[in-house]
Amino acid sequence: MPKPSDAQPDINAIDDVIHGRLRLGVMAYLSAVNPASFPELKDKTGATNGNLSTHLTKLETAGYVRQEKGYKGKRPQTLVHLTDTGRSAWIEYLDAMRALLGQ
Numbered sequence: 001m002p003k004p005s006d007a008q009p010d011i012n013a014i015d016d017v018i019h020g021r022l023r024l025g026v027m028a029y030l031s032a033v034n035p036a037s038f039p040e041l042k043d044k045t046g047a048t049n050g051n052l053s054t055h056l057t058k059l060e061t062a063g064y065v066r067q068e069k070g071y072k073g074k075r076p077q078t079l080v081h082l083t084d085t086g087r088s089a090w091i092e093y094l095d096a097m098r099a100l101l102g103q
Helices: 021-032 038-045 049-061 084-101
Strands: 065-072 075-082
Touching: 021 038, 021 049, 021 075, 021 084, 038 049, 038 075, 049 065, 075 084
Parallel strands: none
Antiparallel strands: 065 075
């Protein structure tokens, strides 16, 4: 019988939606700062407008974030919120990474 330390981690437990570098950065930031504005996320991730928009759409399609479009004064503003589903997925992602690292 294998010892618990000999058990192989389940690589399939890693959420591919979150695991992309930019989406990982967005999820990590939103887990601490929620909501965040689009320019704030752009600044923190170093992404271009189009690249960030594409990745936010992927996270939104998965139900992990919600984008709220409105105005701040006369200027358009997009706020990105981490959803309850997104927070749960983030925690599961972290747990899967810990398991993979053997912690």
